[in-house]
Amino acid sequence: MNAAEAGQLLAFAALYDNRKVGDPDVMAWVKVLGDLPYTDCETAVAGHYGESTDRIMPGHIRQRVKKIREDRLARTPLPAPSAELTNDPERYKRVLAANVERIANGLTVRKALAGPLPGEPPAEWQKAKEAITPPELVKRDPQEVAREQLAEARAKREGAVPQDGAA
DSSP states (O other): OOHHHHHHHHHHHHHHHOOOOOHHHHHHHHHHHTTSOHHHHHHHHHHHHHHOOSOOOHHHHHHHHHHHHHHHHHHSOOOOOOGGGGGOHHHHHHHHHHHHHHHHTTOOOOOTTSSSOTTOOOHHHHHHHHHHOOGGGSOOOHHHHHHHHHHHHHHHHHHHSOGGGOO
């Protein structure tokens, strides 16, 4: 969570408890909650005020977010990393830890046989993608594109004007 999100979170909490929020409050909350996702923190605030009349503090949010993440992990089976990684224990552990983190964050995780690992497409796939990419999707200078569109619009407009006054 960044400072802007912490400000939003404090404003959201203020809807319930009428707290006054300033820059020092925002920075203090970022220092304590900066490593947590905003959506989980907002869910924690709403859950807290749904059950309690006590003013929420960062510690309450951390406890609730921890519970939210534990619940996600308990509900979602952890897929095994792909079989190719069994010969590379360090990489296997990294992929496993990344999958746990994704699930805890509320994201979906690919199944072991679903295809290549995220961020690591095979070279053949990349070559095939480049071969079939239409020219209009290749990155072009926005100014060049704008000039072409302007020229096309002018040509269309000029071509639509009747010649010799005939209608």
